[in-house]
Amino acid sequence: MTDTPEAHAGAILRLRNVETYYGPIRAVRGVSLDVRTGTIVTVLGANGAGKTTILKTISGIMDPQKGAVHFRERPIQGLDPALIVKLGVSHVPEGRQVFPLLSVADNLKLGAYLRSDAVHVAKDLALVYDYFPRLQDRAGQLAGQLSGGEQQMLALGRALMARPALLLLDEPSLGLSPLLVKEIFAIIRRINAEQGTTILLVEQNANMALKVAHYGYVLEVGRIVFEGPSEELLANDDIREFYLGQKQQGARGRRRWKKRKVWR
Amino acid sequence: MERVFAALWRLLVAAALLGFVAPPVLAALGLVSGADLVNYLQQVVSGAALGCVYALVALGIVLIYKATETINFAQGELMMLGAFLCFTFVAILGLPFWAGALLGIGACAVLGMATDRIVVRPVVGQPAFAIVMVTLGFGFVARSLASVIPGWGTDTHTIVTPFANQIVALGPVVISQDHAAIIVATALLCGLLYLFFTHTKLGLAMQAASQNQLAAYYMGIPVKTVFTMIWGVSAGVAAIAGLMLAPIAFVHTQMGMIIFKAFPAAVLGGFGSIPGAIVGGLVIGIVEALAGFYLPEGFKDVAAYVVLLVVLLLKPEGIFGHVRKKKV
Numbered sequence: 001m002t003d004t005p006e007a008h009a010g011a012i013l014r015l016r017n018v019e020t021y022y023g024p025i026r027a028v029r030g031v032s033l034d035v036r037t038g039t040i041v042t043v044l045g046a047n048g049a050g051k052t053t054i055l056k057t058i059s060g061i062m063d064p065q066k067g068a069v070h071f072r073e074r075p076i077q078g079l080d081p082a083l084i085v086k087l088g089v090s091h092v093p094e095g096r097q098v099f100p101l102l103s104v105a106d107n108l109k110l111g112a113y114l115r116s117d118a119v120h121v122a123k124d125l126a127l128v129y130d131y132f133p134r135l136q137d138r139a140g141q142l143a144g145q146l147s148g149g150e151q152q153m154l155a156l157g158r159a160l161m162a163r164p165a166l167l168l169l170d171e172p173s174l175g176l177s178p179l180l181v182k183e184i185f186a187i188i189r190r191i192n193a194e195q196g197t198t199i200l201l202v203e204q205n206a207n208m209a210l211k212v213a214h215y216g217y218v219l220e221v222g223r224i225v226f227e228g229p230s231e232e233l234l235a236n237d238d239i240r241e242f243y244l245g246q247k248q249q250g251a252r253g254r255r256r257w258k259k260r261k262v263w264r
Numbered sequence: 265m266e267r268v269f270a271a272l273w274r275l276l277v278a279a280a281l282l283g284f285v286a287p288p289v290l291a292a293l294g295l296v297s298g299a300d301l302v303n304y305l306q307q308v309v310s311g312a313a314l315g316c317v318y319a320l321v322a323l324g325i326v327l328i329y330k331a332t333e334t335i336n337f338a339q340g341e342l343m344m345l346g347a348f349l350c351f352t353f354v355a356i357l358g359l360p361f362w363a364g365a366l367l368g369i370g371a372c373a374v375l376g377m378a379t380d381r382i383v384v385r386p387v388v389g390q391p392a393f394a395i396v397m398v399t400l401g402f403g404f405v406a407r408s409l410a411s412v413i414p415g416w417g418t419d420t421h422t423i424v425t426p427f428a429n430q431i432v433a434l435g436p437v438v439i440s441q442d443h444a445a446i447i448v449a450t451a452l453l454c455g456l457l458y459l460f461f462t463h464t465k466l467g468l469a470m471q472a473a474s475q476n477q478l479a480a481y482y483m484g485i486p487v488k489t490v491f492t493m494i495w496g497v498s499a500g501v502a503a504i505a506g507l508m509l510a511p512i513a514f515v516h517t518q519m520g521m522i523i524f525k526a527f528p529a530a531v532l533g534g535f536g537s538i539p540g541a542i543v544g545g546l547v548i549g550i551v552e553a554l555a556g557f558y559l560p561e562g563f564k565d566v567a568a569y570v571v572l573l574v575v576l577l578l579k580p581e582g583i584f585g586h587v588r589k590k591k592v
């Protein structure tokens with residue numbers, strides 16, 4: 001990764017050597033990454049790689065011990081989560097985290113908690129219902145009674161209600177049927193294309209993520225071990241082997257497996 | 265076994281409702297004298313009035329519990345302080361009743377918020393036991409402080425309400441206006457709280473922070489401030505309960521002992537359920553009044569716990585509680 005200023009022109013989000021701990025456990029071990037404005041960037045990694053921790057560090061739920069997070073050229077590490085939402089970062093957490101005993105409509109209303117421009121909020125609600133007609137059908141229903149897929153849509157819609165410039169998505173495919181995953185990812189792509197929302201998508205489902213993303217990073221045990229444009233990652237033999245579940249045929253593949261169990 | 269309990273529970277509810285409506289029916293059939301019916305109804309009304317006070321204290325406990333998972337053992341003392349504050353503004357400073365009452369309620373709300381910030385917040389994250397001790401300790405301190413404040417002391421006081429010594433006659437049933445005012449005010453307060461929690465941004469944020477704290481943070485809801493405000497609402501409701509209790513009991517430093525009725529009310533309704541707290545309070549108030557009138561002396565004091573034990577035996581989750589199911 002080059003560190004010239006030109007290389008970062010147009011990056012809405014920049015992480016530099018971020019280290020985040022859970023007590024003594026170093027979950028993120030010096031991560032640097034760029035998210036260019038208007039693109040979809042994915043961070044791929046196995047369970048426990050540190051994906052969720054990176055997103056929590058960006059949205060201010062956790063503070064990094066070291067390193068910097070810049071959003072629109074402004075350092076935001078250590079800021080209050082509410083302030084970061086206000087600046088334009090919305091986080092769709094892992095496992096949806098809807099408000100189970102509130103209606104779908106009230107959940108969406110809370111997504112716009114920090115906004116006071118009622119007219120625009122109403123417009124955005126219409127927009128969310130346009131993207132997710134099923135939410136409109138279930139507007140009066142309690143969020144806890146929705147199916148997993150509908151809850152994911154609600155979590156996405158709720159985040160959109162903050163009218164974010166940057167959307168952080170934590171494993172939106174988790175626990176959903178392949179068909180639903182396809183549906184959700186199609187909407188993610190549409191939101192990016194139609195609203196110009198920049199998206200940082202964290203996934204274990206590398207196949208789906210690389211299909212919608214423009215650029216990808218591979219995270220292993222808290223470190224970025226590989227990065228590149230999505231097509232490049234999709235074409236890369238090692239990525240295919242480790243993250244797309246496509247084992248190489250023949251002796252060559254097995255040899256490589258032995259040689260390079262871990263990246264780097 | 266569960267089926268048997270469920271069936272017995274239904275039987276109990278049916279019997280209770282039947283017992284409740286039986287006297288008027290029996291009177292209509294001429295099997296019970298009119299005077300007996302009037303006695304019965306008067307007990308029910310005065311029991312319901314006291315039950316409203318239990319309900320409001322229970323409601324405060326439940327609000328704080330739902331939001332912060334802290335059980336506030338000092339909720340009774342918050343009520344006591346609220347009553348004394350109202351007493352201060354109305355009786356000591358001589359303000360008009362409504363102005364003094366509002367000031368007292370507001371002051372108690374502020375006190376509740378301060379309690380959260382200064383007393384409870386520092387121990388959040390410690391073992392549950394520590395939080396229990398802190399609220400219990402706060403209750404003790406509040407009682408002793410109240411007893412040394414000039415004008416408060418260990419004496420009993422009264423607050424003269426606009427309703428004192430007046431009656432409402434519903435046909436032959438005569439209700440003191442104080443009792444009627446308690447019931448009406450509780451109904452109004454519940455309606456207001458309902459509208460507040462479902463139709464205002466702050467109320468929704470309070471519900472959201474209670475249901476999923478982390479998600480509330482993700483929305484930019486200032487969760488800690490919201491919790492402090494819930495303590496404020498809870499203490500304000502406690503002050504209203506104290507103000508209501510003042511004309512039918514007295515204002516004194518030990519009035520916080522009402523928590524021994526409010527807790528059974530909250531548990532009876534299904535701990536954590538707001539409608540449950542209200543219904544639980546009413547049931548305990550009415551059963552207590554009827555037990556005091558019809559049963560030998562002594563039953564009145566244990567009535568709340570007898571009801572609680574029977575209900576918990578048959579329906580451990582309480583009247584409105586639901587068995588916690590793990591979500592997928």
Ligand SMILES: Nc1ncnc2c1ncn2[C@@H]1O[C@H](COP(=O)(O)OP(=O)(O)O)[C@@H](O)[C@H]1O
Pocket residue numbers: 022025027045046047048049050051052053054
């Ligand atoms: N609350 C926590 N306390 C301690 N360790 C944690 C906690 N949450 C996550 N970790 C650890 O941090 C590492 C990264 O976790 P996480 O960011 O959730 O990974 P991912 O989202 O990629 O599955 C893991 O090793 C995990 O065990």
Ligand SMILES: [Mg+2]
Pocket residue numbers: 048051052053094171
């Ligand atoms: Mg994760």
